[in-house]
Amino acid sequence: MNGDKKPDSHVAVPVILIVDDEPGNIDLASSVLRPDYRIKAATNATTALKIIKADSNIDLILLDIMMPNINGFELCRQLKNDQTTADIPIIFLTAKSQVEDITQGFKLGAVDYITKPLQPDVLSARVKTHVQLHQTRKLLKSQVTTLEENARLREDIERLTHHDLKGPLGVILFELNKIDDKSVSNSIEESVTNLLNMINNSLDIFKIENGTYPLDPDMVDLKHTINRAIKSVRYLSKPKNITIKLIQKQDDLYALAEELLCLSIVNNLLKNAVEASPDNQTINIEVTEQEEMVSIRIENQGAIPEDLRDTIFEKYATSNLVRGSGLGAYSAKLMTEAQNGRIHFDVIDNQKTRFVVELPKY
Structure with a gap:
């Protein structure tokens, strides 16, 4: 017995399966739905x-309980124990209205329980609610699957890109x-080193974002x-005649961290500082010791615009600026916190x- 309605070819019409040993009950429910x-x-x-x-496209099952051979409870149990059908919502549609029957239905995994005789408005409203919930769950599941596939694809591409790029760059460094002409050699070395750092950091940021x-x-x-x-940002600081000064009173200040991550943090913050600073200025870097942490302070002329101060550590917060991708402060924060450190900024006299x-002290 099948009363399929022909759906519009452009619209995914929800599919309802009615299971009842009384054809009259099927006809009544069908006429409503x-x-x-x-x-x-x-x-x-x-x-x-x-x-x-x-x-595989059934969105909801209306299921009678009292049927010969295999009753509704047993059919529900079988469906819920099968991974391919466990997510289909089941509404019991039955004359059995005892509390223990209703309780058993919910224990088996039913989402609702409608007693006979049918009330068309109640049936229509409850079916609509559970179909919408089911379709929303399917959509979310599909989106999660897509995101997971995209994440795996991105990581695969990152690894392939790293492998394909790092080989030639390594050859360039070896042949320098x-x-x-040592000035040309040094310039090439700085550029290649910067690019290698960017390649290494991109996958690190991805892993930090994903907690892996x-x-x-x-x-x-x-x-x-x-x-x-400081050496790696010379290509930015030299044209602006910016001096970068390191102040460290102790030579034996060490962080319990990873050198490449620390290099990336300072590199990103220094790039931002150079880009934000007016020409012919000095950027001061001060390293100090605290009780359990070492502190790196990078100070430059030029205040962060007020409209960026609340979002400076967010991804792409500064991507509207002339330079940069909007990832400098964001990646510095990720890398700092991944090493059990802290990061913040201060605007001094609005100038x-x-x-x-701050990173853990070695």
Whole structure:
């Protein structure tokens, strides 16, 4: 017995399966629901199972309890124990109205319970509610699956890109000693090193975002690391005649962290500082020791605009600026916190900006 309504070819009409051993009950429920749904019907559990296995698009089952051979409770149990059908919502449609019957139905996984004789408005309203919930869950599940697939694809692309790019760049670095002009050689080395750092960092950021980064902290010489970062931003600071000054009163200040992550943090913040600073100014970097942390302060002329101060650490917050991708402060925050550190900024007299990075002391 099947009273399918022909759906519009452009609209996914929800499918309702009515299972009842009384054809009159099927006809009544169908007449109420047919204007809005495609209707399938079965007069016993065996036929219902065949229909369900043949159609993976059933959105809801209206199920009678009192049927010969396999009753509604047993059919519900079978459907809920099968992974392919467990998510289909089931509404019991029956004359059994005892509390223990209703309770058993819910224990088996039914989403609702409608007693006979049918009230068309009640039937229509409850079916509509549960069909919408089911379709919303399917949509969310599909979106989650898509996001997971995209994440895996992105990571695969990142790995392939890293592998394909790092090889040629490594060859360039190896061959630099053959260039007689040391100024050209140094310039190429800085550029290649910056690019290698960007390649390494992109996958690190992705892993940190997803909580899969394998942190392996060790002793990091902050003075050495900061000097590397200063050298790497020379291509930005030199045209603006900006001096970068490192102040560190102690030579033996070490962080319990990862050198490449620390280099990236300082590099990103220094880039931002150079880009934000007026020409012919000085950027001061100060490294100090606290009780259990070491602190890196980077201070430059130029205040962060007021409309960016609340979102500066958000992804792409500064992507509307002339330079940069909007990831500098965001990635610095991710990398700092991934190493059990803290980061914040202060605007001084509305004329200067100071970023403060605190990392565990070695």
